[in-house]
Amino acid sequence: MINSKKSKMRNSLSGFRGKKVGKFFINIFLIIFTIIQIFPLIWLVLFSLKSNSEIFGGNIIGLPAKFLWENYRQAFVGGKVGLYFINSFIVTGLTIVFSGILASMASYAIARMKWFFSKTVLMIFLAGMMIPIHAALLPLFIILKNLNILNSPLALIIPYTAFALPIAIFVLTTFLRTIPRELEEAALLDGCNVYQVFFKIILPILKPALATVSILTYIASWNELMFAVTFISKEQYRTLTVGIMSMVGQYSTNWGPIGAGLVIATLPTIVIYIMLSKQVQKSLISGSVKG
Amino acid sequence: MSNKITIMIMVLPAFIIFAAIVIAPIFLSGYYSLLRWDGFGKPEFIGIQNYIRLLTDNSGVFGKSMMNSLILVALSVFIQLPIALILALILSTGIKGESFYRTVFFIPVIISTVVVGQLWMKVYHPSYGLLNTLLNNIGLGSYARAWLGDTKTSLMAAFVPIVWQYIGYHMLLMYSSIKTIPEEIFEAAKIDGASYLKTFFRITIPLIKPIIKVCVIIAIIGSLKVFDLVYILTNGGPVHSSEVPSTLMYNTIFERYMYGSGSAMAIVIILSCLLITLVVQKFFKVDNYTY
Numbered sequence: 330m331i332n333s334k335k336s337k338m339r340n341s342l343s344g345f346r347g348k349k350v351g352k353f354f355i356n357i358f359l360i361i362f363t364i365i366q367i368f369p370l371i372w373l374v375l376f377s378l379k380s381n382s383e384i385f386g387g388n389i390i391g392l393p394a395k396f397l398w399e400n401y402r403q404a405f406v407g408g409k410v411g412l413y414f415i416n417s418f419i420v421t422g423l424t425i426v427f428s429g430i431l432a433s434m435a436s437y438a439i440a441r442m443k444w445f446f447s448k449t450v451l452m453i454f455l456a457g458m459m460i461p462i463h464a465a466l467l468p469l470f471i472i473l474k475n476l477n478i479l480n481s482p483l484a485l486i487i488p489y490t491a492f493a494l495p496i497a498i499f500v501l502t503t504f505l506r507t508i509p510r511e512l513e514e515a516a517l518l519d520g521c522n523v524y525q526v527f528f529k530i531i532l533p534i535l536k537p538a539l540a541t542v543s544i545l546t547y548i549a550s551w552n553e554l555m556f557a558v559t560f561i562s563k564e565q566y567r568t569l570t571v572g573i574m575s576m577v578g579q580y581s582t583n584w585g586p587i588g589a590g591l592v593i594a595t596l597p598t599i600v601i602y603i604m605l606s607k608q609v610q611k612s613l614i615s616g617s618v619k620g
Numbered sequence: 621m622s623n624k625i626t627i628m629i630m631v632l633p634a635f636i637i638f639a640a641i642v643i644a645p646i647f648l649s650g651y652y653s654l655l656r657w658d659g660f661g662k663p664e665f666i667g668i669q670n671y672i673r674l675l676t677d678n679s680g681v682f683g684k685s686m687m688n689s690l691i692l693v694a695l696s697v698f699i700q701l702p703i704a705l706i707l708a709l710i711l712s713t714g715i716k717g718e719s720f721y722r723t724v725f726f727i728p729v730i731i732s733t734v735v736v737g738q739l740w741m742k743v744y745h746p747s748y749g750l751l752n753t754l755l756n757n758i759g760l761g762s763y764a765r766a767w768l769g770d771t772k773t774s775l776m777a778a779f780v781p782i783v784w785q786y787i788g789y790h791m792l793l794m795y796s797s798i799k800t801i802p803e804e805i806f807e808a809a810k811i812d813g814a815s816y817l818k819t820f821f822r823i824t825i826p827l828i829k830p831i832i833k834v835c836v837i838i839a840i841i842g843s844l845k846v847f848d849l850v851y852i853l854t855n856g857g858p859v860h861s862s863e864v865p866s867t868l869m870y871n872t873i874f875e876r877y878m879y880g881s882g883s884a885m886a887i888v889i890i891l892s893c894l895l896i897t898l899v900v901q902k903f904f905k906v907d908n909y910t911y
Contacts (some may be wrong), residue, residue: 349817355710359721362707366725366788372750373739388667389753392837431634438630450631457642459897461845463866464890465882467652467873468645472658491641494634523626552732554848555866559874570734574852577738591735598730606723609730613789614796617838 337499375496377401377588383583401593408579409564410590413572417594420482420568421550424489425543431490432497432542437531438539439498440505441513450501457495461554462467462488484560485568489550504538505531544605544612551598569594646890652883659879670884682885685856685863686892689844692779696839700783704790706723709820711791722795725788733785737852738887740781742755744768744853768854771861778853780864782846790835798824799833829906837900841893865889 350592378393388394401425405411409584435454439447469488473479478487512534516526532539554570561567567575573594602609653670657663674682707725711718728736743750746787751763767777801824809819825832847866850856856863856871865885873882 342714359710359715359717361706363721363724365784366728369739369743369750370727372733373742376742384748389748390750431637434630436632438627442630444624444627450635454634454638457638458685459894460642460646461890463845463847463869463886464649465642465645466870467879468648468888469641470678471648472645474642487637488641491637494638495642498634527630535668548730552734554732554734554851555870564820570732572740573732573734577741584748587738591738595731595735599727599731600803602727602730606726610722610726610792612652613729614793617789617793617834 345617358374360381367435373588373591375600376584377592379585379588381583381585397585399411400589404586404590404593406575408576408586408590409572410569410576410593412565413567413576414593416482417569420485420489421547421596423482423486424493424550425546427495427540428488428546429539429542432494432541433528433532433535435494435497436505436535440502441510451498451549452525453497454495457492458499462492465492466555466559469556473560479560480566482566485550485553488556488560489546493542493546493549496545500542500545500615501535501538504535508534540608541612541615544550544601544609545616547601547615548598567574580617641831643721646755649883649886652879653887655880655883656734657879658877659874660877661882663834666880670880671888676882681863682865682868685865686867687776688862689846689864691775692782692843692846693840695779695783696786697836700787701835701839702789704787705794705825705832707787712795713816713825713888722792725791727788729789729792731785733848734852736781736785737849739767740849742855742892743875744777767859771858774854774858774862775900781853782843782849785849786839786842790839793831793835794828794862797828801827833904833906835898837897837905840896841902844893844896845889901905 355416372390375390375393378396378398382399383394433452438444439451444562465488469617470479473484478484508537512530513526517523518528521529538591552570553568557571558574561571564575573590577587580590637721652741654665654667655704656666677683684825711722715721741746746752746764746766746769749767751767752761755761765773767773770838805823805827806819807838809823845866846864847870850862850864850867851870854862856867860868866889869882869885869889872878872885
């Protein structure tokens with residue numbers, strides 16, 4: 330639905346200018362909105378560097394008198410945010426890899442090979458995009474319990490991978506349909522088998538679409554709460570979302586380390602976003618439009 | 621023959637994990653919803669009694685949770701989406717700082733709901749929170765209160781962060797859709813002497829109706845299945861004042877061990893999502909434009 334046709338509206342609408350007053354109010358509106366959207370996050374960084382006595386002494390909003398980096402060390406070690414971070418990294422990383430490989434294989438077969446059920450299989454996968462995870466919560470809990478993998482990283486990696494597949498297959502098949510077949514056909518004529526074509530030709534071609542898929546999967550898995558809180562109760566396997574909640578309980582009234590923990594948990598997302606903000610925005614757009 | 625085996629090798633791994641983790645649990649949930657079961661003893665088949673009890677339960681908690689989620693639907697559709705639309709319209713005119721604003725408005729979208737939730741807990745903190753501090757500073761201290769702990773305000777206090785977090789998402793979807801409208805159309809409007817506002821109402825908004833429809837569906841479904849922020853901020857309390865269907869479902873299953881009743885709630889949540897999607901699809905008829 331969204332084709333990235335470049336439009337140069339910037340120029341065309343500049344002709345509407347001249348209403349200076351209107352422009353002034355529009356700018357005020359945008360600035361107020363910027364503050365509403367971003368100030369809570371700036372405030373978070375500010376109080377992550379303060380001591381309790383400073384906050385409770387009245388400096389709630391201002392800059393910290395002294396930057397208390399100790400809070401970060403405390404959250405990372407004492408609050409175990411370091412451990413939760415590594416767990417989240419492992420779970421999210423493996424989910425991205427597994428779902429990327431599985432979805433690429435399936436998408437290749439669906440979009441490029443001729444077989445009777447290909448449309449049906451695609452439909453079933455795409456229907457998965459409409460299913461809220463609530464539906465699966467209790468049955469999955471019971472299945473994972475019976476498989477004895479509750480309280481292990483697999484208890485999250487497997488469900489995250491499965492729920493990442495529909496959107497990944499949607500993005501990858503859509504992308505593959507826009508790619509001409511000549512390269513593959515040439516490779517097949519040169520005597521490559523299907524697997525060689527897949528690994529040597531299709532996977533490299535899919536790279537941009539896989540980047541989109543990886544970003545979507547990253548955001549979904551890194552931030553997921555409901556499964557994480559249900560399937561993991563052992564501290565050693567907790568991911569950030571649940572870990573943060575237990576850290577908050579641990580430091581209940583000690584704002585500094587809590588703020589520091591929240592900042593640490595958000596840092597990778599912000600770094601990715603700053604480096605790839607266009608790509609991240611594009612990914613979320615393509616992830617939303619399910620037709 | 622070998623072709624068929626190849627296809628199976630490519631598709632089956634993804635399909636099996638998807639069917640087992642995403643599809644099968646829906647049917648299992650449907651089955652559990654017909655049982656009286658605490659997860660330990662022997663399940664007893666009781667037909668649709670769980671559903672009847674949801675509708676006729678004297679305490680009316682489930683009904684209240686549904687009403688609450690409808691309030692969130694209304695907030696999303698009538699407050700969140702219009703704000704997003706206004707922002708998208710303004711930014712798409714190529715105002716100064718366009719990409720800065722777009723990037724900043726989008727930041728809350730990608731941040732973990734746990735971080736957003738914990739941050740807003742601090743915003744709402746009765747003594748040292750951002751909100752009460754601001755109210756005190758501007759002389760409205762009499763309005764300061766324990767926002768999340770008061771049955772009168774807990775619902776709205778839990779919903780504001782949800783609306784806040786996803787404004788940027790809808791803004792981006794609408795913005796990118798406006799950007800696909802060819803420049804000539806705006807130029808023609810300009811030549812005809814159409815004003816800013818007239819251009820928005822007569823040209824831009826009608827042309828982006830398809831994406832508005834997508835946003836409406838996303839907003840409604842998101843509201844009906846909302847879990848994370850309510851779970852973190854209030855867990856449905858105090859005394860169910862901010863209960864939504866998914867927090868009630870979660871607590872029914874994992875706190876009260878009523879697997880049957882909780883599963884019935886899960887099924888109702890899924891069905892209401894599907895139903896609303898169909899209704900919006902049917903009554904919100906739009907033409908797709910190709911340029």
